[in-house]
Amino acid sequence: MNQPSAEKMYKSAVHAWTMYDWANSAFATTIMGAILPTYFAGYVAQGHSVPIWGNAVAIGSLIAALLSPILGGIADFKASKKLFLGLFAALGIISTALLFFVTGPQHQTLCILLYFLGTIGFAGSLVFYDSLLPHVAKPEDIDRVSSRGYALGYIGGGLLLLINILMIYFGPKLLPNMPEEQATQLMMRLSLASVAVWWAVFSIPIFRKVAEPAAMAEETELGQSGVIVSLKRLGKTFRDIRDYKDLFWFLLTFMVYSNGIGTIITMAAAFATDLGFSTMTVLGTFLMVQFVAAPFALLFGKLGTTLGNKKAITISLIIYTIVAVVGYFMSKDWHMFLLGFGVATVQGGSQALSRSLIGKLMPKSKSAEFFGFFSVSEKFNTILGPIIMAVVTKLTNNARYGIISLVIFFVVGMLMLQKVDIERGAQKAKAEDDLMVAVE
Secondary structure, three states: OOOOOHHHHHHHHHHHHHHHHHHHHHHHHHHHHHHHHHHHHHHHOOOOOHHHHHHHHHHHHHHHHHHHHHHHHHHHHHOOHHHHHHHHHHHHHHHHHHHHHOOOHHHHHHHHHHHHHHHHHHHHHHHHHHHOHHHHOOHHHHHHHHHHHHHHHHHHHHHHHHHHHHHHHHHHHHOOOOOHHHHHHHHHHHHHHHHHHHHHHHHHHHHHHOOOOOEEEOHHHOOOOHHHHHHHHHHHHHHHHHHOHHHHHHHHHHHHHHHHHHHHHHHHHHHHHHOOOOHHHHHHHHHHHHHHHHHHHHHHHHHHHHOOHHHHHHHHHHHHHHHHHHHOOOOOHHHHHHHHHHHHHHHHHHHHHHHHHHHHHOOHHHHHHHHHHHHHHHHHHHOHHHHHHHHHHHHHOOHHHHHHOOHHHHHHHHHHHOOOOHHHHHHHHHHHHHOOEEEO
């Protein structure tokens, strides 16, 4: 039997890696974004969901952020990126599946706990998924592969969300002997469980087709405990991170502008609702963003190759700035769809190019460790931005001032980005890798 060519194996590995974005994005759309918050508010918390839900999200994200660098260091040292990816994915999948058994207010604590664990599983798995990127993609392909992953994620997550909405709308009509309210609740619970099935099935390719990168360790680390090595590496990273000048500066830059991006993503529904837009308008915009974002994520992958990451990301931040300014004047349904379209054109591309730029600036030998720090930066994008938007809205008693306050994140982020020297940072990362010894 003929052995597959190296190019065919490479394409297969790239496809398998990107399919994990398709798999896990169902959690982001159905669980985090649309169905579970609605189910929690209507059937579990019954009108008191916002403070409880906000605390659950914040705590879960914070724990995942704090764990990420430590676990990333262990994964780099022990050649166990796929193992940790599998463990965190399993945590998320099982927790999500068990949401089916949340049936009412008596299960409020269970629902919060399962969402809490699911969020940790989701966020934790992404650290190790992202860390495989520089090992899977060739240097010249890293922007395109990262963007392709985001594109498939938008399509996959949006497709399952569409299926879930159809289930909830038409499902009760197929159960004439069951009260409509009870049938609707059942369809929502089945929608939650469908995420676990989707996530599990489409995760299979990455474990079958993507090879585990070799462990990378210094000679002085050989024979030591993975936990001890990870803690030592983490301490050393904190001490020496300034040596990675461009990587460190970009992490700070990303933390700034991603606060604007994260706030628009997480607060759009609340903002639109406060302005009086209907649930169907908000939900329809959400679905549109998922599918429009996919081709534009691919487009920005090409822009990253032709123009460079800095220019392409800068373009996306300019468009975000325009969205925030125009959002101040939004008043009609078509305004909502137009601004949603604007966000869709840059949402996937800005995130994908940020991820691939991190991959260029970090040593491969510490990819999981540094993607752990990248994960920390990502988690903070749903803390500072929403707080500022909420404070400005409260002080002015006008949500429109809250949305326009996000301009500061995009403008400052653009200015900081110009100081990142990608070529210098990539050379520094390569020099670090040259000092490491591969361990089987």
